[in-house]
Amino acid sequence: MAGSLRVSARLHRRAQLRAFGLVAPLLIFVGLTFVTPLATMLVRSVYDPVVADALPETQMLLKDWDGEEGLPSEAVYAAVAKELKRAGAERTLGQVASRINRVQGGLRSALARTERALRDVEQGPWRETMGAIDPIWADPATWHAIQATGERFTSRHYLNALDLQRLPSGAVVAQPQERRIxxxxxxxxxxxxxxxxxxxxxxxxxxxxxxxxxxxxxxxxxxxxxxxxxxxSLLVRTTAWIVLLQTQGVLNDLLVVLGLINDDGRLAMVYNMxxxxxxxxxxxxxxxxxxxxxxxxxxxxxxxxxxxxxxxxxxxxxxxxxxxxxxxxxxxxxxxxxxxxxxxxxxxxxxxxxxxxxxxxxxxxxxxxxxxxxxxxxxxxxxxxxxxxxxxxxxxxxxxxxxxxx
Amino acid sequence: MSHRVKSVIPAILVALCAAACGSGGSDKPRSITTVSWGGSFGRAVNEAVNIPFTEATGIGIGVEDYNGGLAQIRAQVDIGVIHWDVVDLEITDAVRGCDEGLLERIDLNALPPGADGTPAAEDFVVDGRYACGAGSLYWSTVYAYNDDNIPGAKPTTMADFFDLEAFPGRRGMRRVPQANLEFALIADGVPLDQVYSTLDTPEGLDRAFAKLESIKDEVIWWEAGAQPPQLLADGEVVMTTAYNGRIFNAQVLEDQPFVIVWDGQLLDVGQVAIVAGTPRLKEALEYLAFATSAESLARIARRISYSPMRKSGMALVTTHVVAGVDMEPHMPASPANVARALRFDWAWWVDHQDEMNERFSAWLAR
CATH class of the missing domain: 1.10.3720.10 (MetI-like)
Structure with missing residues (x-):
């Protein structure tokens, strides 16, 4: 009695294993082509370590700075100068700059310009030197942009996707009218x-x-x-609709010939909703x-x-x-x-x-x-x-x- | 027995290696994948560069078409499996790709000298000396009209494009902020050398959008380069912005009564670049050197009207290989056409593209 139960349990397990073996290729396929890319993309929406990795010291020093007592201290300028130079040498400056540029337009080329000009500079005072290279370094907005992109885990992509932005003070508000899309x-x-x-x-x-x-x-x-x-083909069908619906197209020609509309009143049926x-x-x-x-x-x-x-x-x-x-x-x-x-x-x-x-x-x-x-x-x-x-x-x-x- | 086995094993290993190493060695026919824009431009590159290159070097070429952008290149570099080797890029993409480490650095001095012996680094025009690629061809965004559909006075200036009273009818424009903002300011009377400094101010930007607003209701927005000639031919628009080479093709090869207005044309540059980390770097470099030589660029320019970005190449462009027409009047960088040209400020656009695109999309949707 117990023996036959054991046998049937073993048979059952074997059948389960075989069934699993049969669907395994499908599971692997779905995992590789669907779940993994989806998960990686979703991770990208909240995780972006590039700036944090390239400018660690700057980010640490900027942690306590909130812009209320003016520009950051000389130590911050020294740190960012050192780290910009290193990023330039390691060819990661472009990635850093393009991320900061998304928060504050115009900074990409200014950062590249600064890095080029700093190559021959070994000594401070950094604040004056950098201020002379580009006026961005005298603008608190630059430092807010560096600060904002320095978070490894960030909510700014989701805020952006919902037409919101985080002010330097930390408050979340709607984007200005012309950027709400x-x-x-x-x-x-x-x-x-x-x-x-x-x-x-x-x-x-x-x-x-x-x-x-x-x-x-x-x-x-x-x-x-x-x-x-x-x-x-999808493209063929879409193009065919253009031929049919455009102002000089088949449908409009037909309506004109039938006298339902006159030649100046042709209907706009394509290139719109x-x-x-x-x-x-x-x-x-x-x-x-x-x-x-x-x-x-x-x-x-x-x-x-x-x-x-x-x-x-x-x-x-x-x-x-x-x-x-x-x-x-x-x-x-x-x-x-x-x-x-x-x-x-x-x-x-x-x-x-x-x-x-x-x-x-x-x-x-x-x-x-x-x-x-x-x-x-x-x-x-x-x-x-x-x-x-x-x-x-x-x-x-x-x-x-x-x-x-x- | 055991002795025989011992002698067999090395023999098998040798045979295996011969098979494996041989396929990776010099016996295998070498080939690379080049990526370009397809259509009439792709055909011109194929005839002028790819076929002669394979004949000269024995390296085969697989051609793929794309529509610009860096997404595919980035995906390949991120995963580390690279199947695109050489790519024809817009300059803004080349700059971005270089920043992001997606493209190989190119030493211009390693490229062949010009047709007159000038070293390559000097033979390239300034716009063609970029860190991650070599300049290939000047191309231009112009506006064009269908002569049959505009009776009486013809448009001649950029301001005419925005003048709905003198030239009523629909306009075609590319659905991106690039070129349109520049054209709007030129039409509004901003001198060519102040267009980008004006765009850089909030008031200047408002002025550009206000000018676009004045014709917004009459605009059909196009997306692909093949659309504008079609829109003109169908009479769907009376004038449209377009890539000059596409209009040239319609004029010369299809006998369309199209006319290009060169006033205020936006002169842009193309780049040939190599995808970072390609296992076929040697062949890719060989191709890049060949494709951006003065002779190759001139051969392309004799098939489609884009100007070589090598000084010594411009002189080699004579007549169209099929139609036999003189290419000079059709070239975007010819002295007559370049007189009223605006040079595309790619640095400004790489800095501001995201904001401009957001604002442009928001404006379109209103």
């Missing part, structure tokens, strides 16, 4: 993505319904019609149709007939019998489209114009051009939190286990 872009991204999701649902639901209720050979044909654009919404709705439509179709295929058609035979009118039968059964597909499709839409940046970049930019365009800018990966990571982090909150809300309202992806 990210919150506005977050809101715009959420609103545009919601509109696109609703449009996809309105357009996709009837299509999915039609496919699900067609006989198999016609359903296949219709599915291919949905999939062909899905397989076409309209263009972004139209093109993105088209690009994301298959992500709505496919989950809807896979759920609808599982709804027996006899249910509607049963409802009709019990006296329900078609609309009533649809609302009370069919729609509730198709909800898991609606949830899956809507969540998929919404999450894809908030991260999209190629289509808005091409057809967005001045008011069609989304938050992902700014993330791409900070990744590629400004190399401010800390801020890019913080913006991404805020977006990630937004998606997780949405997911939690969805789970509470609909229940994730009811989501049908087919």
């Amino acid at each position: 990210y919150l506005r872009l977050f809101w715009r991204t959420i609103i545009v993505s919601s509109i696109i999701t609703l449009l996809c649902l309105a357009l996709g639901y009837p299509i999915a319904l039609l496919i699900a209720r067609s006989p198999p050979h016609r359903a296949n044909l219709l599915l291919i019609l949905v999939l062909v654009p899905f397989w076409t 309209t263009g972004t919404i139209v093109a993105m709705t088209h690009v994301l439509l298959p992500f709505m149709v496919l989950p809807l179709y896979s759920v609808m295929r599982g709804i027996p058609s006899v249910h509607m007939k049963a409802a009709a035979s019990l006296g329900a009118k078609p609309l009533q039968a649809f609302l009370r019998v069919y729609w509730p059964q198709s909800l898991p597909g609606v949830g899956a499709g809507a969540l998929l489209v919404f999450i894809l839409a908030i991260g999209y940046y190629i289509t808005p970049a091409l057809v967005g114009g001045s008011d069609g930019q989304l938050i992902s365009n700014m993330i791409a800018y900070h990744m590629q051009t400004s190399l401010n990966w800390g801020l890019a990571a913080a913006l991404g982090g805020v977006l990630l939190v937004g998606v997780l909150v949405l997911y939690a809300v969805y789970d509470r309202l609909v229940g994730v286990e009811r989501m049908g992806l087919g």
Whole structure:
């Protein structure tokens, strides 16, 4: 009795081990390509040791300085001179300077200039010498910038991502009006993505319904019609929309020929928000149709007939019998489209114009051009939190286990 | 038995080493990856530099296209797995990349002398002597119009670009603050040599944005260099800022009735640089020396209208290799065109790009 239990326990363990062995490649793959990069990026949003490592003595001496009794002491100037020289020799000055420059524009080249001029200087008084090299050294703002970037663990990227800044006094306040952009872009991204999701649902639901209720050979044909654009390059589809929608484009020409608008009144349908919404709705439509179709295929058609035979009118039968059964597909499709839409940046970049930019365009800018990966990571982090909150809300309202992806 | 085994083991080791060492040795065909901007410029570089280089040295070249920026280079250097060797960079990216330690330092004296024997360090124009790369070509942001779509008087100055009354219709502009702020100040009457000192003051900056504001409603913002010629050809805009080489291509190779207005052009410089830590440094240096020689730069300039940044190279540029037209009037750095040019102040932009971009984005969104 005990022996057979032991045998079955061993068999069970072996089966578990084999199952684990089978999914191990997937786990490793997900770990390497998804979890690790995500974690490293998120770490970057709060951790940046470059300035702290390059200017340790300066940072230590600056700890007690708060700018109220004027410029820092001669000892601080001596420390920063020594450490700038060392950073110059070790070729880390550029990294240091570009970080300080993000807090106070203009300091990058001033720091480089100072380092070049100091190369031949061995003796103090440092405050006078450096003040003569560049006026930045007589400006408390420079020292505040050095102080602010000297924290290894920093909240400034997240503050920046939320249009906030920390004053030298430690108080957190809103950025000046002309530098407030990210919150506005977050809101715009959420609103545009919601509109696109609703449009996809309105357009996709009837299509999915039609496919699900067609006989198999016609359903296949219709599915291919949905999939062909899905397989076409994103850039081709976006450019095609430009051709159709631009002021001298096909649609405007048609409206002019039909006499609905006159030649001077051509509509601006691209390089603005309209263009972004139209093109993105088209690009994301298959992500709505496919989950809807896979759920609808599982709804027996006899249910509607049963409802009709019990006296329900078609609309009533649809609302009370069919729609509730198709909800898991609606949830899956809507969540998929919404999450894809908030991260999209190629289509808005091409057809967005001045008011069609989304938050992902700014993330791409900070990744590629400004190399401010800390801020890019913080913006991404805020977006990630937004998606997780949405997911939690969805789970509470609909229940994730009811989501049908087919 | 044991004796035989002993003699077999070294034999296997030798064979293994021969296989392994051989593949890393000189027998393997060497090749490097160069990264450039694609399109008509990429084709010109391919014909003028890459193919002759492979013929001369036997080093193969894999070409990749990109759209500027340092993200990919930084990712490769951070991970330590480098597959890009030589990259064609915008000067601001080259400066930033150099600061961040992403690019190899280049000794200009190690590069070949000019076509007339001048040492390389003097043959390069001042803008081409940067620590982490060698200057390649002058390129320019200009504005251009479609002659068919502007009847009567034609625009000739930067102020005309901002004059909606004399020249009604939509304008194309690149969706970045660079060039647009400079153009706005030039159009507003700021002398060329005071543009950057004006931009450096809060009042000057407000003035630039106010000038942009005056045409904001009529602007279509473009992103990629291929868009402006398309916008002009489609009649989507009456005039647009553009890279001069793209407009040249449309004029000469596609016979489009486009006209470039050189007044107030923004003259910018390109850099060829090597990614830090590449295992193929020797080949990459060989390529860089070849690609930035006066002869190579002139060969590129005979295919697309960007001026060589070597003094001795400029004289070698004669006619276009296909169309046969004289290149001189199309060159951004030719004496006639450079007379009213503003030189791009990359140092100012590297210092202020982040603030300008934030302000520009905030302004666009309003």
